[in-house]
Every structure is written in structure tokens, then in C-alpha cells.
Amino acid sequence: MKLRDAGEYLLCMVFPERCIFCNEVIEPLHLACDACMADMHLILPPSCPYCGCHEQDCRCAEHRHCYDNVVAPFYYKGAVRSGILRLTKWDDPRAVDYFAAQMTAAIRREYPDIPFEAVFYVPMTKGDQRERGYNQSQLLAREVAKRLGLPLQHHLIKLYQTAPQKQLKLWQRQGNVLGAFGVTQLLEESHVLLVDDLLTTGASMDECAKMLKLYGVTTVTALTAALTPPDKGDE
Numbered sequence: 001m002k003l004r005d006a007g008e009y010l011l012c013m014v015f016p017e018r019c020i021f022c023n024e025v026i027e028p029l030h031l032a033c034d035a036c037m038a039d040m041h042l043i044l045p046p047s048c049p050y051c052g053c054h055e056q057d058c059r060c061a062e063h064r065h066c067y068d069n070v071v072a073p074f075y076y077k078g079a080v081r082s083g084i085l086r087l088t089k090w091d092d093p094r095a096v097d098y099f100a101a102q103m104t105a106a107i108r109r110e111y112p113d114i115p116f117e118a119v120f121y122v123p124m125t126k127g128d129q130r131e132r133g134y135n136q137s138q139l140l141a142r143e144v145a146k147r148l149g150l151p152l153q154h155h156l157i158k159l160y161q162t163a164p165q166k167q168l169k170l171w172q173r174q175g176n177v178l179g180a181f182g183v184t185q186l187l188e189e190s191h192v193l194l195v196d197d198l199l200t201t202g203a204s205m206d207e208c209a210k211m212l213k214l215y216g217v218t219t220v221t222a223l224t225a226a227l228t229p230p231d232k233g234d235e
């Protein structure tokens with residue numbers, strides 16, 4: 001064992017490494033437990049550009065969103081579901097790093113030809129962010145932007161607090177976020193990425209994409225760590 005490894009090993013004994021998905025204590029220098037590694041639901045190509053699901057899972061009759069396309073590396077199931085829930089409680093940089101790397105790989109694979117100019121993220125209100133201490137969508141967007149060599153933009157803001165989307169029925173969600181987002185200045189970018197941790201109905205993404213376009217953007221590609229599988233739309 002090298003000296004550096006020995007140091008890391010000692011550190012891990014004092015602060016044990018935890019699985020980035022389920023938070024169980026795991027072996028030092030590992031990222032996830034075996035059970036979680038075996039419970040990942042990757043969205044493999046070919047995927048539907050409009051709902052982001054694998055083509056065989058696609059249920060979209062028509063494209064009715066303000067964003068132009070959706071990319072996500074995972075379905076919101078199993079380990080990834082736990083991992084995304086965990087990300088709302090702990091801003092674990094290893095988890096952020098892992099998801100951002102998978103998101104970056106997915107966007108590079110699906111849209112290598114779109115000349116993205118900036119990365120935006122779905123914002124929280126100042127009060128909500130103060131309470132939590134961070135916005136996980138912003139953390140993911142920052143890492144994705146770094147990996148793609150693009151600027152991270154903070155011009156999208158949340159104007160007022162809304163009821164948590166997951167507490168509402170699907171049909172209530174669009175109305176809940178209507179008018180909740182604003183943009184602080186005219187935008188010069190044509191093609192942008194809009195990052196969130198999770199896409200369910202896409203209501204928040206839609207509202208944010210609508211605002212970005214009102215302020216000058218031409219195309220918005222939604223990029224999330226995970227999306228709800230078509231049969232689990234009510235989660």
C-alpha cells in the first residue's frame with residue numbers, strides 16, 4: 001500500500017465511506033455497495049428525444065413541451081432513486097461527480113452536433129436554497145458545465161415558493177409552477193442545456209424552458225440525472 005493510500009485508508013476508518021446511493025457504510029475507496037451497483041437502470045440508446053426513455057418504453061403520442069429534447073442516463077428506479085433522494089439531504093461531492101459524469105457522457109453520446117453555449121439549471125427560491133444550503137441541480141449543472149467546458153449561467157431564478165411537485169397530482173403540477181420562474185437579463189445564447197436532478201412530468205423544466213426562450217434562447221435541451229419510467233409517472 002502506498003503512503004497516500006494508507007492515509008486515505010486511515011481517513012476512511014475515521015469517516016467511513018458511504019454508498020452514494022443508499023448511504024450504507026462500504027469498503028474504503030469504493031463508491032457504492034454491491035446491491036446498488038446491481039440495481040442500476042441505465043437508459044441505453046436508442047432513446048426517444050422527446051421523453052428521454054428507451055425507444056421501447058416511449059409512450060409519447062406527440063411532443064408537447066417547451067424544451068426541445070430530453071436526455072437522462074438513468075431511470076428513476078432502484079439505486080438511482082435512492083441516490084437522488086440522498087442528494088436532497090447531503091451534497092456529497094462524490095455523488096454529484098458520479099451523476100454529472102454520467103449526464104455528460106449521455107449528452108455527448110446523444111447530441112454531439114448541437115453547439116451548446118451554456119448550462120442553466122432549475123433554480124430554487126433564495127429562501128429554499130438558504131434552508132437546504134445548496135441546490136442539487138446547480139451542483140450537477142456546475143459539474144456538467146465544467147466537464148463540457150461551458151459557462152454555468154445563473155440568470156434563471158425562482159420568483160416564489162411553490163408546493164413540492166411530488167405532493168401534487170400530475171395534472172396539478174403545470175399550474176403549480178406557472179409563472180414561478182424568471183430570467184434576469186436578455187440572453188445571447190442560442191442553444192443551451194437545462195439541468196435538473198429529476199424529470200417527472202417535466203412541468204418545471206417546461207416552465208424554465210419557456211422563460212429561457214422568451215429571453216432569447218432558440219433551443220433548450222433538458223438534461224437530468226434520471227427520469228421517471230413511463231409506468232411510474234405518478235411517483
Ligand SMILES: [Zn+2]
Binds near residue numbers: 020021035
Ligand atoms: Zn448502496
Ligand SMILES: [Zn+2]
Binds near residue numbers: 048050051052053059
Ligand atoms: Zn418518447
